[in-house]
Amino acid sequence: MARAVVNVPATVRRGEVFEIRTLVQHAMETGFRRTQLGEAIPRDIIRQFVCTYNGAEVFRAEFHPAISANPLLAFSTVATESGTLAFAWTGDKGFSVTESARITVV
Amino acid sequence: MSALRARWPLHALAAACVALVYAQDASAAGIPPGERRSGYEFMSRETRAMQDDDFANPGTLWVLDGEALWNRKEGAARRACADCHGDARASMKGVAVRHPAWDAAAGRPVNLEQRINACRAVRQEAAPLAYEDKDLLALTAYVARQSRGMAIDIASDGGMRPFLDAGRETFMRRQGQLNLACVQCHDEQWGKKLAGTTIPQAHPTGYPIYRLEWQGLGSLQRRLRNCMIGMRAEPYAYGAQEFVDLELYLMWRARGMKFETPGVRP
Amino acid sequence: MTSRRDFLIAAASAAGGVGLTVSRRAHATPAEMQDAVRKVTGGAPVRSGRVKLDVPPLIDNGNAVPLSVAVESPMMPSDHVKSIHVVTERNPLPNVVSVHLGPRAGRARFATRVRLADTQTVLAIAEMSDGSFWSDSVHVVVTLSACLEEGLI
Numbered sequence: 001m002a003r004a005v006v007n008v009p010a011t012v013r014r015g016e017v018f019e020i021r022t023l024v025q026h027a028m029e030t031g032f033r034r035t036q037l038g039e040a041i042p043r044d045i046i047r048q049f050v051c052t053y054n055g056a057e058v059f060r061a062e063f064h065p066a067i068s069a070n071p072l073l074a075f076s077t078v079a080t081e082s083g084t085l086a087f088a089w090t091g092d093k094g095f096s097v098t099e100s101a102r103i104t105v106v
Numbered sequence: 107m108s109a110l111r112a113r114w115p116l117h118a119l120a121a122a123c124v125a126l127v128y129a130q131d132a133s134a135a136g137i138p139p140g141e142r143r144s145g146y147e148f149m150s151r152e153t154r155a156m157q158d159d160d161f162a163n164p165g166t167l168w169v170l171d172g173e174a175l176w177n178r179k180e181g182a183a184r185r186a187c188a189d190c191h192g193d194a195r196a197s198m199k200g201v202a203v204r205h206p207a208w209d210a211a212a213g214r215p216v217n218l219e220q221r222i223n224a225c226r227a228v229r230q231e232a233a234p235l236a237y238e239d240k241d242l243l244a245l246t247a248y249v250a251r252q253s254r255g256m257a258i259d260i261a262s263d264g265g266m267r268p269f270l271d272a273g274r275e276t277f278m279r280r281q282g283q284l285n286l287a288c289v290q291c292h293d294e295q296w297g298k299k300l301a302g303t304t305i306p307q308a309h310p311t312g313y314p315i316y317r318l319e320w321q322g323l324g325s326l327q328r329r330l331r332n333c334m335i336g337m338r339a340e341p342y343a344y345g346a347q348e349f350v351d352l353e354l355y356l357m358w359r360a361r362g363m364k365f366e367t368p369g370v371r372p
Numbered sequence: 373m374t375s376r377r378d379f380l381i382a383a384a385s386a387a388g389g390v391g392l393t394v395s396r397r398a399h400a401t402p403a404e405m406q407d408a409v410r411k412v413t414g415g416a417p418v419r420s421g422r423v424k425l426d427v428p429p430l431i432d433n434g435n436a437v438p439l440s441v442a443v444e445s446p447m448m449p450s451d452h453v454k455s456i457h458v459v460t461e462r463n464p465l466p467n468v469v470s471v472h473l474g475p476r477a478g479r480a481r482f483a484t485r486v487r488l489a490d491t492q493t494v495l496a497i498a499e500m501s502d503g504s505f506w507s508d509s510v511h512v513v514v515t516l517s518a519c520l521e522e523g524l525i
Contacts (some may be wrong), residue, residue: 003167003171004512005170005172021161021162023161023162023164023166023503024167025171027322028319030487032464035401048472050511054355058474058476059473060439060472061469061471061472062470063472064469065464065465066460066467066487067469067485068321068436068437068464069164069321070164070321070322070428071485072483073385073482074483076477076481077476077478078478079462096335099327150431152438153433156438244471303432319435321436372433372435372516
């Protein structure tokens with residue numbers, strides 16, 4: 001599985017808005033590049049990213065080839081309850097990476 | 107401005123070449139120690155921020171892969187790096203800043219990639235990894251990361267001398283269709299503009315680097331091949347002795363400078 | 373002016389008679405960006421404001437440009453940002469990224485890194501829960517393009 005890194009605070013106060021930062025390893029081949037002999041290199045990108053918080057979707061993103069390689073994505077969510085934040089990246093050629101982080105809400 | 111303009115248009119380099127042909131001979135002293143600047147200092151604020159933040163630096167992905175490989179049993183000997191070397195944070199501290207280093211078995215200096223491959227062959231009985239192989243980059247990045255913040259510290263005495271001199275000779279020699287020597291840009295014209303880009307001093311302070319142009323991590327030799335192609339010179343093959351000698355000279359030239367691996371560079 | 377790519381292709385052609393078409397699409401047009409906007413808005417009016425698009429105006433390397441969008445909104449169930457879309461004028465494709473939020477986001481903002489192919493206008497559009505659309509745009513100057521510069525190994 002390709003490497004993914006997520007940065008989530010371990011503990012947050014209830015009701016507070018906190019930032020989540022994610023980084024995933026993927027070349028994000030645009031489909032516009034050619035080899036030195038002119039052959040087109042086919043598109044191969046991450047298409048979608050979803051974040052769920054104890055199973056409920058809180059953030060979703062659709063990527064296009066204009067997203068840089070090794071995509072970084074930072075977003076916010078409200079600390080509602082302790083539990084698990086789950087992250088899923090899916091894309092071309094069956095690309096599928098998941099990561100999760102536990103969060104304690106006090 | 108044309109979107110299709112290359113970074114190193116032929117006419118700009120040709121003009122630079124003509125000017126340099128009539129320039130003074132290179133002084134043997136090189137860049138005075140107080141004026142040495144890492145490529146980091148020539149980057150935009152945004153690119154520097156990308157390097158400084160471990161969570162924004164894509165090199166982190168390779169470092170984490172390297173950590174996993176460090177602990178994985180490899181080869182016919184079913185041995186992990188960790189089985190002999192323990193915690194890399196302790197055992198590998200200071201290793202990358204001393205490479206290329208003397209290798210008694212090889213009878214010459216070897217770089218970090220060669221050192222890792224030698225360990226794989228002898229201790230793990232595993233096949234060597236090719237340059238730019240994902241696993242070799244990950245291991246090199248992980249090992250080199252343990253020297254981040256330390257001063258580059260290359261020996262230049264005794265047996266190292268002839269190889270250091272060979273590397274210096276490559277740096278000073280005019281090559282390729284443009285008849286340019288590395289020294290002319292990187293010792294004498296650094297800080298000036300070439301095709302809209304500021305010429306850096308060419309210190310290998312952050313290798314392996316995440317190069318924005320590659321959209322990936324790569325070794326110093328990959329970068330040197332890019333340089334040679336840009337100079338319209340025939341690049342040495344990966345692993346060539348000329349490259350290791352040149353790496354030795356470049357690291358020695360950067361001695362005392364802070365190691366930044368994993369660096370981010372345009 | 374000979375680019376590195378053209379030099380290599382010419383050399384390869386001379387060596388092996390490889391035929392090449394150079395007629396590939398280089399970039400989208402402002403009209404295509406408007407089409408992409410219309411797909412999001414369904415033709416509804418887009419007002420300037422409430423959205424803050426942050427991207428450096430002068431970019432030396434178009435391969436990994438930091439970009440963030442923030443939208444003023446209380447992010448309550450009755451009044452929140454549903455989605456934010458980023459489009460460009462002159463990349464090969466107009467769409468860059470679309471994010472879908474909701475009250476649970478807490479703040480309507482996100483950050484990422486994008487590829488920009490040329491000096492152009494970048495546009496961010498936010499769709500609100502009441503069906504209105506708001507936008508911000510930034511004109512960027514790119515000195516080294518993504519997508520169109522062929523990197524060498």
